[in-house]
Amino acid sequence: MSCVAIIVAAGRGTRAGGGLPKQYHQMAGEPILRHTLRLFANMPGITAILPVIHLNDADLFAQAAIGLEKILTPVEGGATRQESVHAGLKVLAGHAPELVLVHDAARPFATPALLARAIKAAGEHGAAIPVLSVTDTIKQVDAEGQVVATLQRDALRTVQTPQSFRYNLLHSAHEAAAQAGIRNLTDDAAVMEWAGQPVFTFEGEAANMKLTSVEDMEKARMAAPVAQQKSTPSWASLGDVRTGTGFDVHAFAPGDHVILGGVTITHSAGLSGHSDADVGLHALTDALLGALCDGDIGSHFPPSDPQWKGTSSDRFLRHAVDKVRSLGGRIAHLDLTLICEAPKIGPHREAMRASISAICDIPAARISVKATTSEKLGFTGRREGIAAMASATIRLPFSEGDA
Structure with missing residues (x-):
């Protein structure tokens, strides 16, 4: 099946510090975004990659993507993640792929095995997301910080990307949400849920962390393989x-x-x-x-x-x-x-x-x-x-x- 990966890279990522959006911070001698793009570019099951970026980052993106294959002309993102993904989906409408994966630019540690599971799950279910079981006890608290409930963790999961879908289902759900004025759903699974579409799960990866804070960036630099800490020889x-x-x-x-x-x-x-x-x-x-x-x-x-x-x-x-x-x-x-x-x-x-x-x-x-x-x-x-x-x-x- 034809499968396009939408890489969401329009965010400002200010909590990561450093004066740059987090996806352009350096890790192992390269921008984090380049690590993410390379993963999808090297995956045979991915037909093309559609980056969604902030237009102020056009030069930064061009440097991060230089020499990589399968990358389409970047699309300008919106004010929210939901609007950015919708912008990407609209661009693909003229030559709609059968499947689409949506992935956070600041998740550079996903593996080809995870991508393979995502592609398979999209084909089988139409909408699927990678998840991990919750191992910590989860408390619900009120505005004053007082515990009001202990949630049963057996039925809880943390959610990752790439989230995977049949293109026509996700595009239709985003179109309906936009027409209804719904613009702040935090992931594409939530858009599908809002539209009444069933969403299935598949196994995620513990190492597939999303980089958000300064502490995350330090962990990422430590987690990068030692062999990659040196610049790749030309x-x-x-x-x-x-x-x-x-x-x-x-x-x-x-x-x-x-x-x-x-x-x-x-x-x-x-x-x-x-x-x-x-x-x-x-x-x-x-x-x-x-x-x-x-x-x-x-x-x-x-x-x-x-x-x-x-x-x-x-x-x-x-x-x-x-x-x-x-x-x-x-x-x-x-x-x-x-x-x-x-x-x-x-x-x-x-x-x-x-x-x-x-x-x-x-x-x-x-x-x-x-x-x-x-x-x-x-x-x-x-x-x-x-x-x-x-x-x-x-x-x-x-x-x-x-x-």
């Missing part, structure tokens, strides 16, 4: 361009699914291996290690070692990614080819790209996933197993010993 400074290749094979075994490229696929058989036998991630791991001239997957994770039995292969690939970064390098491109008669790879290609993008923390636009058969020749042609070939291009800084 491509121009990484003159050592290297390419590595990887190849892996796993035989079919009794089972009802295979894991390929980090994606579980229902199948008439499983794959045999000491780990989860993800032949695609194994080949990519070897390609990165090859580009580093640092052995192969077996030398880092020996199959004779029982600690790796049944291990998810994203751990292997992440290890190789971390080794690239520990040398001050960047991954420029990954190319994976899966060779099998079955299962069909095409329906799962974008999910694999999203999975690999999340593991490697690089844009999906730099990841290729392809599939082919061996024309019924050899062990793959006889449906005895699956093979994978991969290549990786990385860029490293020149060392002192390089000519």
Whole structure:
């Protein structure tokens, strides 16, 4: 389904201090808004991104978004959050997407997994929001601060974004609310509730905090990965361009699914291996290690070692990614080819790209996933197993010993 993300970034965010709207504060060397935009830009399930901004921030936004893909021309926000989202929805009306996600600009710690749940929930329910259970006791107090009631927390939830909807339902609800003079509902779920539309929930993420106060900003800077605290090296400074290749094979075994490229696929058989036998991630791991001239997957994770039995292969690939970064390098491109008669790879290609993008923390636009058969020749042609070939291009800084 086509799915557009509306990023609400028109607020002034004065409680965060610093003289700038909070979404433009720096975190790990970049504006907070850029972290948020990159998350959605790298998600294959997102068709486009529509930012809603304050016109006074046009230059700040342009700097935050430079080089990112899928971003539409920003829309001017309104006086309230509800009016800002409505402005975005009206712009989309001419080429209405099937689904729309609405996300706070100052929530930079959402993950691709959360976005995937949001997209799925919108398609299934029409309106859905990420929530967390309440663990603290909640008291209701009066104007003088006296407790008047203790609320039953079992039925209470805290609400996050991205909130997800079928576009036509959310647009209609916002139009009706605007015509009725309702302008201060605090989230899009409230707009849907006002319009009489049912709203469902899905699992949120504890780390998906909204940055509001000075204290929040300090927590965010502490929470940002240490590797991101340094400015990302520019491509121009990484003159050592290297390419590595990887190849892996796993035989079919009794089972009802295979894991390929980090994606579980229902199948008439499983794959045999000491780990989860993800032949695609194994080949990519070897390609990165090859580009580093640092052995192969077996030398880092020996199959004779029982600690790796049944291990998810994203751990292997992440290890190789971390080794690239520990040398001050960047991954420029990954190319994976899966060779099998079955299962069909095409329906799962974008999910694999999203999975690999999340593991490697690089844009999906730099990841290729392809599939082919061996024309019924050899062990793959006889449906005895699956093979994978991969290549990786990385860029490293020149060392002192390089000519």
